[in-house]
Amino acid sequence: MAAELQRSTDGASGPAAGPGGGAAPRRRRFDPRHWAGLRPYGLGEQRPNHYKEILKTIWENRDQLGYAWRILRDGCCDGCSLGTTGMRDWTIDGIHLCTIRLKMLRLNTMPAVDPRILEDPGALRRKTSRELRELGRLPYPMVWRKGEPGYRRVSWDEVLDLVAERIRATVARDPDRLFFYMTSRGMPNEAYFAFQKVARFLGTNNIDNAARICHAPSTSALAKTIGYGATTVSYKDWIGCDLIVLVGTNLANNQPVTTKYLYEAKKAGTRVAVVNPYREEGLERYWVPSSVESALFGTRIMDEFFQINQGGDVAFFNGALKHLIETDRLDHAFIREHTAGFAELAAFLRELSWEELERSAGAPAAAMRRFAELYASARTSITVWSMGVTQHRHGTHNVFAISNLALALGRIGKPHCGLMPIRGHSGVQGGAEMGAVPNTYGMGRPVGDQATMAAMKAIWGFEVPAKPGLTATAAIDAMYRGEIDVLYSAGGNFLETLPDPAYVRAALERVPVKVFQDIVINPMMLLEPGELNVILPAATRYETPGGVTQTSTERRVIFSPEIPGRRIGEARPEWEIPVRIAERVFPERAHLIRYENTHQIREDIARTVPLYDSIQHLRRKGDQFQWGGPLLCAGNRFNTPDGKAHFVVAPLPEQDVPEGKFRVSTRRGKQFNSMVWDEVDPLTGAGRDDVFIAREDAERLGLKDGDPVLLRSDHGEYRGRVRISRIRPGNLQVHWPEGNVLIPTGVCDPYCGEPDYNAICELIPLREQATVAEPARGAPAAP
Numbered sequence: 001m002a003a004e005l006q007r008s009t010d011g012a013s014g015p016a017a018g019p020g021g022g023a024a025p026r027r028r029r030f031d032p033r034h035w036a037g038l039r040p041y042g043l044g045e046q047r048p049n050h051y052k053e054i055l056k057t058i059w060e061n062r063d064q065l066g067y068a069w070r071i072l073r074d075g076c077c078d079g080c081s082l083g084t085t086g087m088r089d090w091t092i093d094g095i096h097l098c099t100i101r102l103k104m105l106r107l108n109t110m111p112a113v114d115p116r117i118l119e120d121p122g123a124l125r126r127k128t129s130r131e132l133r134e135l136g137r138l139p140y141p142m143v144w145r146k147g148e149p150g151y152r153r154v155s156w157d158e159v160l161d162l163v164a165e166r167i168r169a170t171v172a173r174d175p176d177r178l179f180f181y182m183t184s185r186g187m188p189n190e191a192y193f194a195f196q197k198v199a200r201f202l203g204t205n206n207i208d209n210a211a212r213i214c215h216a217p218s219t220s221a222l223a224k225t226i227g228y229g230a231t232t233v234s235y236k237d238w239i240g241c242d243l244i245v246l247v248g249t250n251l252a253n254n255q256p257v258t259t260k261y262l263y264e265a266k267k268a269g270t271r272v273a274v275v276n277p278y279r280e281e282g283l284e285r286y287w288v289p290s291s292v293e294s295a296l297f298g299t300r301i302m303d304e305f306f307q308i309n310q311g312g313d314v315a316f317f318n319g320a321l322k323h324l325i326e327t328d329r330l331d332h333a334f335i336r337e338h339t340a341g342f343a344e345l346a347a348f349l350r351e352l353s354w355e356e357l358e359r360s361a362g363a364p365a366a367a368m369r370r371f372a373e374l375y376a377s378a379r380t381s382i383t384v385w386s387m388g389v390t391q392h393r394h395g396t397h398n399v400f401a402i403s404n405l406a407l408a409l410g411r412i413g414k415p416h417c418g419l420m421p422i423r424g425h426s427g428v429q430g431g432a433e434m435g436a437v438p439n440t441y442g443m444g445r446p447v448g449d450q451a452t453m454a455a456m457k458a459i460w461g462f463e464v465p466a467k468p469g470l471t472a473t474a475a476i477d478a479m480y481r482g483e484i485d486v487l488y489s490a491g492g493n494f495l496e497t498l499p500d501p502a503y504v505r506a507a508l509e510r511v512p513v514k515v516f517q518d519i520v521i522n523p524m525m526l527l528e529p530g531e532l533n534v535i536l537p538a539a540t541r542y543e544t545p546g547g548v549t550q551t552s553t554e555r556r557v558i559f560s561p562e563i564p565g566r567r568i569g570e571a572r573p574e575w576e577i578p579v580r581i582a583e584r585v586f587p588e589r590a591h592l593i594r595y596e597n598t599h600q601i602r603e604d605i606a607r608t609v610p611l612y613d614s615i616q617h618l619r620r621k622g623d624q625f626q627w628g629g630p631l632l633c634a635g636n637r638f639n640t641p642d643g644k645a646h647f648v649v650a651p652l653p654e655q656d657v658p659e660g661k662f663r664v665s666t667r668r669g670k671q672f673n674s675m676v677w678d679e680v681d682p683l684t685g686a687g688r689d690d691v692f693i694a695r696e697d698a699e700r701l702g703l704k705d706g707d708p709v710l711l712r713s714d715h716g717e718y719r720g721r722v723r724i725s726r727i728r729p730g731n732l733q734v735h736w737p738e739g740n741v742l743i744p745t746g747v748c749d750p751y752c753g754e755p756d757y758n759a760i761c762e763l764i765p766l767r768e769q770a771t772v773a774e775p776a777r778g779a780p781a782a783p
Contacts, residue, residue, distance in 0.1 A: 029293070034266050036285035036298025045298075046281065048256075048682040050099060050289040057102040064109035067565030071108055072097065074621050075542050076550055076560030078186035079104050080255045081423035082235070083552025085622045089257075090556065091235040092264055095290055098256040104186075107519065108540050112139035112568050118151040118535070121526045129496060132521040138537035139569025146529045156570060163534055164584035166513045167202065170485045171585065175203030175465070179475045179484050180578075182436050183491025184210040184425035185519075188541050188548030188560070189615070190601040191574035192427070192434035195490065196441070197604075198578040201462060201593045202585060205438050205447050205469030209431035212472040213497060214387055216752035217395030218421035219432060225403045225646050226412065226419075227639025229432065232632040233382055233418035234554045238265045241416040242378035247275045247313060247402065248388020252282025252301075252683060253668060254424050259286045263299045273304040273374060275316060276388065277362075277665070278692065278733060279726035282683040306371050307728045309362025310665040310758060311392050314650050317401035319357040319368030320375060321408055322349040329376040334410030338636040341647035345404060348649045360652045362728055376409065380416035386424065391666075393756040395749045397650040404647050412645060413633035423553040430551035433609065438469030442609040459607050461592045471753035473498070477746065480507035490517040490538070490574065495524055499743035499755050500715065517577055537571040544573045546598035549618055556626045559618035575601060657730065657760055664711060664761045666736035666743075667692070690723035692733040693763075698724050701765060708766040713759040716741040719766070732763065 039045060061068040077084045079100040089096040113136030117124065121144070124132065141159040142151040154162075170177050180199050182192060192209065199207040211219065219229030226232070238244060238261050251258040259282075262272060274283050284302050288294035308316050324330055325346055335342050354365040361368065375381060383406060389398045403419060411417040423429050435442035441464055445452050448466045456464045470478055476498065478484050487508070494504050505527070508514065512530040516522060519538050527533070541548050542563040551557050575598065583590035595601050599616070606616040611627040618624070638645045657663055669681035669688065680687055691709055698704065707722040711734070718741055720734060727733060734742075742759040749756070 031267060031293075032297075034263075034300050036287070036300050038297065040296050042287045042298050046683065046685045047287055048099060053099045053102055057105055060106045061109050063111075064566055067563070068105055068109050070563050070565060071105065071542050072101070074561060075563055076426075076558045077101050078108070078426050078541055081426050081429055081553045082255055082257055083426075083550065083554070083556050083558050085558060085624065089235075090624075091261055092239075094260075096257055097290075100254075100256060107133070107186075108542055109566060110136050111566070112137050113521065115140050115142060115151075115153055118142055118521070118525075119149065121150050124521065125526050129493065129523050132523065135521060137519055137568040137571065138521065138535060139571060140537060141570070142535040144529050144533040146531050151533070151535060156572070159534060159536065160580055160584055162532075163515055164581050166532065167486055167581065168585045170513075171202055173485070176206055176467070176469070177483065177485040178202060178204050178206055179470060179478070179487050180207040181472055181475070181487070181489045181492050182207070182209040182431060184428040184431065185491045186541050187427035187431070187491065187574060188544070188550055189430040189434050189557070189605065190548050190598045191490070192431045192436040193442075193601055193605050193608075194575035194595065195578050196435040196437075197460065198582045198593060199469075200441065200456075200460075200464045201582050203465055205465050205467060206475065207436055207469060208438055208472040208475065209428070209436045210425065210492065211428045211431050211437070212753060213391070213755055214424060214428065215390055215421050216754040217390040217749055218385070218399050220752040221396045221399035221403060221648075222419065222421070225400065225407070225648060226633055228628065228632055230429065230555050230628070230632065231418065231420040231422070231553055232412055233416075233420055234626070234630045235261055236630070237382060237416045237418065238262070238270070239268050241265060241270050241380050241382050243271050243273060243375065243381040245273045245275065245375070245381060245383040246283060247383060247385040248390075249384060249386035249422060250280045250282055250668070251384075251422070252280070252286050253681070254386065255422060258422075259299070259301065260288045260291060260294075262301050263288050263291055263294050266299065266301070271303045271378075272301055273306065273371065274302050275306045275308060275313070275371070277308055277310045277312075277728045277731050278667075279305055279307065280683075304371075304374060306363060306367050309360070309728060310663045310731050310733075311394070311653060311655050312361040312363065313389055313398040314394060314401045315357045315360035315652050316363055316368055316371070317405050318349060318352065318650060318652070319354070319361060319363075319365065320372035321401075321405045322352060322357070323369045323372040324376055324405075324408060325349060329372070330408050331410035334636075335408065338638070339407055339645045339647060340642060342408075345647040345649050352652070356652060360655070362730070375405065380414070381406075381411055382416065382418050382420055384420045384422050386422055387668075388665075390421075390754060391757040392653070392754075393747055393749055394653040395754050396751040397653065400648040400650040404650065407645050407647060413631055413636055415631065418631070420553070426550050429553060429555070430549075430557075433551060433612070434605065435608070438471055442605075443611060444609065456608075462589065473746075473748050473753050473755055476504055476507045479511050482510055484511050486513040486515065487511045488515040488517070488578070489524065490578075491519075491522075493522055493524055496737040496740070498745070499740050499747070499757065500745040501737075501740055503745045517574070519571070536577050537569060538577065539568070539571045539573045543567060543571070544575075544598065547619070548598055549602065549615060554626065555628055555632070556624055557612065557615055557618070559620065559623040561621050573598075661760050661762050662697075662730060662732045664713070664732045664734060664739070664742060664759045666739040666757045667733045669735050684725075686723050686735075687721070688735050688738055689720040690735070691720040691763075692723050692725040692727050694727050694729040694731070695724050696729045698722060701763065703765060710764040710766055711742060711761045712764060713742040713744075713761045715744040715759065718742050732761070
């Protein structure tokens with residue numbers, strides 16, 4: 001059934017329900033119970049200065065202030081995946097604007113780079129990715145052939161013919177020697193869909209997107225447990241919920257506007273529990289700049305904190321459910337009538353000893369029991385998680401354990417109850433749903449299923465390939481083995497986002513033809529060509545005629561109109577470039593892949609992805625719909641083969657740490673993807689090279705703040721400086737992507753291919769080392 005199309009430009013939201021779904025309690029204008037302190041706007045505290053960021057943004061965009069204002073006023077935010085129409089949302093009244101969006105703004109308003117600087121790529125290699133980005137937008141197609149000193153400008157006709165020729169030759173040899181990758185950098189649904197259709201038109205399922213390194217475990221686990229790889233609730237459900245559980249996420253850094261949702265929820269009586277190895281400052285207290293009370297006195301967000309080991313999520317949530325089984329605090333009617341697999345799970349949990357759980361979780365049994373009691377005593381609860389849960393080799397099991405606990409109490413498909421894998425990037429929820437992944441032709445259309453393939457042929461007019469394609473991580477291995485002839489990368493920077501950058505570099509250098517579609521210079525563009533490197537300049541979502549759409553975390557499909565303003569050289573819309581290439585690869589059947597505008601793409605999406613039927617009606621600012629409705633699985637309707645939700649056994653991961661070594665995990669600072677970050681995190685005060693360590697561990701090793709240290713894993717080495725922090729002893733954290741040198745390639749979640757961004761390391765105080773070997777710089781051995 002088509003979702004109901006809605007048009008909203010004011011973002012107005014009705015009164016929030018009270019805890020447990022009843023009427024909202026009467027709120028005091030100011031409530032000192034939630035204040036962080038008496039210093040106005042946290043003067044003297046370590047915290048972001050949002051007003052300073054606004055002034056900085058105005059200065060950066062001073063040459064295009066009118067255009068910048070129109071983007072903010074009328075566009076759908078290209079930052080995180082909360083989703084807006086202009087500066088309004090569908091959760092709360094008032095302005096929806098955060099520092100992430102402000103930092104992204106200059107990418108849309110900056111002038112073109114002088115293309116002549118790409119004639120000498122060697123000189124550019126000395127620049128950081130930030131410095132490359134700040135040079136300006138890519139204005140013209142460019143080509144760099146092996147043996148030439150650098151790139152030269154070419155016409156669109158020449159470059160399209162050239163890329164089409166190389167792809168045609170590759171397809172004739174083996175279409176699976178092509179690989180397409182798509183970033184989540186502001187990428188709209190229309191581009192994801194066009195790319196995935198092009199890949200299938202050319203005969204391969206080798207296409208993947210940036211979700212592979214963030215929420216792939218969430219998608220795979222929830223698809224198995226409830227039949228949908230998406231959040232089950234709306235943001236509005238936060239306000240009036242009894243309990244919000246935040247696991248492995250730091251909303252204050254990555255989705256700052258949610259702190260206002262939490263502020264409103266706490267005023268309505270919601271409690272917030274955090275399960276994490278590190279006691280994040282931004283989840284303890286935050287100053288919401290658009291709220292007078294919070295701006296003056298700050299807001300205490302966290303009510304309860306449960307500290308665990310990195311990777312201890314499975315054990316912690318297994319322990320909580322074990323306690324509820326032992327004390328018979330379950331929703332037996334829901335389990336009996338609407339689920340499957342509980343008996344097997346219960347038997348497994350009964351056999352687990354509390355000693356095993358404590359050792360794996362890094363938390364005492366008393367803490368797991370206390371959390372279980374807190375969870376069970378709430379009438380409604382929502383669990384929110386992010387990459388602290390997913391970026392593990394057992395990330396899918398982490399999500400199974402979280403889902404099992406919610407199902408055991410029937411916390412799915414009801415107001416203020418559900419599961420929310422909160423997305424970090426504006427394009428990432430829609431990427432997989434559009435089919436820009438190797439295992440589906442679009443949400444609900446599995447690769448290789450004969451009935452599905454017949455349906456796709458009827459819709460598209462051509463045969464689709466049956467063999468599942470490569471994930472991004474598997475494709476890097478294929479490149480290293482010399483099995484990929486053409487890499488077509490629309491954005492993305494494998495050199496900084498994947499583990500083991502030396503191995504990734506070696507793999508990329510072995511690809512004969514590398515095609516880079518992007519809006520700014522990317523470090524991958526500066527790699528020597530195997531045979532040929534190509535740059536295809538792309539337009540942003542705001543420059544795309546006909547407008548585009550994005551899908552937010554809460555499954556809301558939102559229209560973003562074209563915004564009048566600066567246009568860059570000959571840059572073309574993201575969707576158009578691969579389509580025009582595909583037309584030239586097979587001109588005799590070009591009519592089967594041709595689009596003339598984004599409205600035609602939306603019509604095709606509606607035919608291909610049934611839950612997106614309504615996207616074809618989105619045409620103006622404010623147009624939107626929410627696939628699946630405000631509550632997914634409402635009425636206990638699950639999208640599984642038997643119509644039931646499924647409990648899944650999540651075994652404890654094997655992660656014993658040798659004596660004297662540490663669990664090391666990567667963390668985000670004040671940053672957005674691998675392009676936009678601060679050198680100093682305004683929430684923690686940490687620099688990019690800081691190594692977060694517990695006070696107990698620092699004292700045991702005789703270390704103090706600022707001391708230089710070396711981290712050494714079986715794979716690599718990392719130099720940093722001690723930052724004594726509120727992290728669980730035995731655990732360390734370093735910033736991503738800098739810490740990727742410690743992490744081996746090829747260690748992934750077997751369910752979904754998510755890389756494991758963790759390592760076991762020794763920590764060496766450098767003041768005690770006269771000589772420390774330099775990390776190896778050469779190409780590593782094959783995995």
